[in-house]
Amino acid sequence: MRIALFFLVEGVAALVIGFAALFVSFDPVWSAELPQQAVLRPSDARSGSLLFKTDDGYRDALRLGVDVDLTVSGPTVRVRVTQIFRNPTKDWVEATYVYPLPAGGAVDTLKMVVGDRVVVGDIKERQQARAIYEQAKQNGQKAALTEQERPNIFTNSVANIGPGETVLVQIEYQEPVQQNGSEFSLRVPMVVGPRYNPRPVVQSVDLRADGNGWGTTDPVPDRDRISSEVLDPAQNAPVNPTNVTVHLNAGFPLGEVKSHFHQVRIESPDSTTRIVKLAEGPVPADRDFELTWKPAAEKAPSVGLFREHVGNSDYLLAFVTPPSVEQAQQKPLPREVIFVIDNSGSMGGTSIIQAKASLTYALARLQPTDRFNVIRFDDTMDTLFPAPVAANSANIGNATAFVSALQARGGTEMVPAMRAALSDTNHDDANYVRQVVFLTDGAIGNEQQLFETISALRGRSRVFMVGIGSAPNTYLMTRAAELGRGTFTHIGSVEQVDERMRGLFARLENPAVTNLSAKFSEATADLTPSALPDVYRDEPLVLAAKLDKLTGSVEIKGRIGDRPWSVTLPLANAAEGKGLSKLWARRKIADAEVARTTRQESPEDADKTILALALEHQLVTRLTSLVAVDKTPSRPEGEPLKLSELPLNLPAGWDFAKLFGERPSLPAVPGERRADGGDGKVQLAALKRSPVATQAPGTIQLPKTATDAELKMIAGVILLTVSLLLLVFNRRQTSPQ
Template sequence: MNPLTLNRKKRSMPRWVGQSCRAIGLINILILPLIALAATLFSALPARAETSASPQTQQMTLDEVKSGSLLLKSTEPGRYVEATRVATDVDIVVSGPTARTRITQIFTNPSNGWVEAVYAYPLPEDSAVHGLKMVVGKRVIVGDIKERQEAKAIYETAKAAGQKASLVEQERPNLFTNSVANIGPHEQVVVQIDLQEPIRLSNNVFSLRIPLVVAPRYNPASVTQSADISANGTGWGTASDPVPDREKITSPVLDPRLNALVNPVSVKVRLQAGFNLGEVKSQYHAVKTETVNDQTQVITLADGAHADRDFELTWTPKDNKTPTVGLFREHVGKDDYALAYITPPVIEQQKDTRPREIVFVIDNSGSMGGTSMDQAKASLDYALSRLKPADRFNVIRFDDTMDLLFTDTVKADAKNVSTAREFINSLQASGGTEMLEPLRAALNDPRPADQSFIRQIVFLTDGAIGNEQQLLDAIAAKRGRSRVFMVGIGSAPNNYLMNRAAELGRGSFTSIGSGEQVNDCMRDLFAKLENPVVTNLVATFSSGNVDMTPSNLPDLYRGEPLVIAAKLGSLSGTLTVKGMIGRQPWEMTVPLANAATGEGLSKLWARRKISDAEVESTLGTISIDDANKRILKLALEHGLVTRLTSLVAVDKTPSRNADMPLTRSDVPLNLPAGWDFDRVFGEQTLRKADINSPDIEQIAHSNKPVTAQDALEQLPLPQTATDAELRMIGGLLILLASGALFLFNRKSGLKAS
């Protein structure tokens, strides 16, 4: 039918037909879409009978983000829930050789729902964590030390019952997690953690380091594994994972280009040195200093600091009159505890004239991007300048691949050193941190019986890995005649790995946190490499019944003190230390009666005994079962958090009804200062102000760009809002549709009449 014929037929139709057609057209245009929309809304609503309102979680789109936040995906597409925020206050009292620290964390829930906050935070690797308090309003709940599994069960039971609870667990000696359950809408919960740590002394400088940020850690895939076959005869078993707790040590990290710094931190140190103070210096932060007297100062962080780098404070005695001996005591129960610092003298002696064979290992993985790579290159360039023509050397670089500059160590002549410098200058930071194989390559000694060279390994890295135990096992198994010297690079190095690797490798640990420190730190390192150590050390107490740590004293390098902790029935008599400085015998006797009063020495002694058990287990001198028994006994007796024990606090009064949903909220961390976000996580496709990485390993291993949607899709959350608003909108649309029909029918009726 052509259009002309259709028009003639339309004009010949009765009037009522035309009115009906217009009515139908109006319904199609205006009313049916409203009805369809209302029907769609109602069909999307869950069929449920309950009408009581449940807590609503504040949701937003990426376009609505106004400040740095961590957003967790909800079940509604394109909408997210804001994570819990945290603020940290660190209060430290230094009393002679020890520091007593109280860390106060304030968790604030910005949402309208109930949440569980999970926060990963660093602590000094040699600290003794022993106290936990949770403050809710005016209620103070004190934590108890329990075996780890028991503490976890208590926490989970309290969480399910709607009670506020806090759980402090050790994931590594320098990495802890704090879980806080049942934080109500817009509520604050305060958690306080108490710990003791020893003051460090090296090269006449006293120091205190407080780690403030957990660096993102590379967790290697399970390539090198061992199998555990069940003993029940079924033949089935499981394969090992080099990082069995990878989910617990991986926290979301904010991109500093798109997010304001989070986790504000305040630090206050009351420094009571016990001697007249000279220079007091904060290495990486601006501080305010108040002098109380010649021996006491109060140091506070300048306003506006955030947890994105470690805090380090150093001090020296006035006129450089550093004490060579320190002796302190504490009486607890029936026992006395002693802590002794003894620095051997620097004696001019005939140096070991043997040349050195040095293997330099440099980390050029993604976490070394930014200033860290510059510091590592400068440090290695300085090291090459200190080589002598008779020395031999090699350079190994690694990310998730590895290259040896030479097939074997070569003479340190001008040509080879120049080749090494060109190789180092060409390095770029990228990729993962597969540290195990380059370490094994460095430890591989083709001439293990050759005593004509002093064999040394200098390892430059930030240590940002999760498989520390694999590396420590490798050092213990393959160290041979090599000595391992660790150089920590960057604003937040993994000090636990560095110190333990140096201890097992019979070397030392040097930390370089800024470019300005490179020359001084490397000069100190080579002073240790080039000078003979104090060897064959033996310590004896004249009184019997002494439990001393370390039981086997390590060799000392120039400027390092011998630090001994001991448990005695009675602090009386003398302590005598003997050793060899080069070829000369050395001896020092210290009377114990005049020891000064110290604080927390019993807990520091127990913490060091726990570390001894870990080291002996790694070296294979005791079994893992024996080490675990020793660790558990010490931890329970002295109330310490270890890998086998945790602190748990529970408020007996429920605060959340059991039928109210609880959302897990992983608290985000800042990227350590100086790190390059793209080098760590791969180049990102950036969208809005809150692109976070809830799964660091997946992003680090991925070769494709990661969008905000990709990053946030990892964390589905329950939909906690009610459907009341949708039902109201649907009802309003139906009312509008009904009204339109009524008006149309009324108008049609009037025209017909």
């Protein structure tokens, strides 16, 4: 009996030890002390959290919140953007964030808030600012750096954010209010869409004294600077929550105030003022915010004149809307219209629907006396007719069917399509007005190549850009329209197609105001734009000037069709304005960039002009940056610093699979001509890394652990086997008794 009891106890003990060995083998998964940065499961994430997949599981990531506060004062908007960087990890991190701003915005202020300390940034030459930032980062000091990658793409870098810390980075910029007829508007870009960056071109060049060598020309040398990780909305919650508040002081009694893409709550303190807030609080940064307002009266003021005195100079901003001349009073020439539609992968989702609806509308508006053609492009290009054809019902029917069958896919080789559109085989035919209507989201990184193409080939053509989607590249659109002597129209939803296309055709079908000039009677003026553009129906002519004195008047002359037109404005009638010196300087910088593109100035002379203006007026440009450094070191010596590049949402309405799920090389379609030269090699949206995509819940892996788990499991199985054998043996020994 004692022997049997001994074996029984021994068997039970072995069984317990075996189970214990199995449990110990998984001990690091839930009972081990957490490492410096906690490993998380997706189910552990709080609302709005972002998890990164790593070899150790999922890690909580640096979080970003954005607050945008806009104050409209008559013709100008002052904007304060506060980016709140929160570090929930146990690491010291450096954060970088790529974000958009309006292309015409003059960025002039940077503040960094650390606890109760406010550090104000300084404008420096770009390389000097970067060197100051890198030294501060190395010293363990908190620092912030604001750099311009494009006039509408900026990067903020923040160094040495400690574990559990929150750092606020605040930038401010000035921009003009936009006007179209009786409607005024502002736009807040909220996300940078992924850009298609054409691959570098390898070409033969003479690099050696004895013969040929090979050189590489990259159309997007800064491709890494304008690209961020993009989250798949099907697998990730939205990030970067953004709050928007607008303090609208229009300067005249207000009528309708409307937000086109966000639900808002509007307060009305008085007849000329509105306070606009998001109705549901912060929203994901995945589409532009657009606000429009109209005067209570039927007609908006046709002339606005504003002044500001800074230093020893006076600055003037003038808005003048020429009177409309009805088409019936003129004898308009017939038109040759070349429609170009982008059907690349970035146009997937709702964008291609908007583009096709817009082009179908435009085809229906053609007159029997017009002629037209249609070009579609992705990384390939196809021209519908060999040459422009008459706008009869048969040709329009064929074109409508062609457009209806388009699908979004592939890369965005925009330059060959623009070159084809500007190819004017009928350039000697003065009986037709030639117009190019270009529909795209502008999601490319080689904007400069497109600008140079327009500048070199525009001839008698006028280029009208139609921006499609929730986050178009407005810098590309506005500059391309300026160089092409046309206009830019944005269509952000299918509901806007009819209204916005009607406005575009009012410009296409009616005479522009041409041969514009401005002359000051007494003051010496430095005027921008230096060459006044043509102005289309319902558009104001916007002038900015730096004056030595605010006396006399300015006379603006032009021609509307075949009729002369002029207006004289006494400068003494100008109202007080804010930030006009910044806007003047920003527009002078844009003039220098255009002169550089059109080769009216050498790159060296243009850069010298840009740098002088930027330093004098304290503006961020391609050549200058804002840097702020906290003098007190905060990161302990020896503590490592980790880089955290914050991801972006996919712009609303975009199709993630069209951008990142397709093959980078597409088969040729019969009858198509390859826009890339025929080899079919296409680079889709060259990002720094692959987009972040967390695993589906059913495939979550437990963290890998550097333990002897396998040996413990084997030992546990052996002990279990031995214990079972002992139990069987024990039963046989005790059964007779």
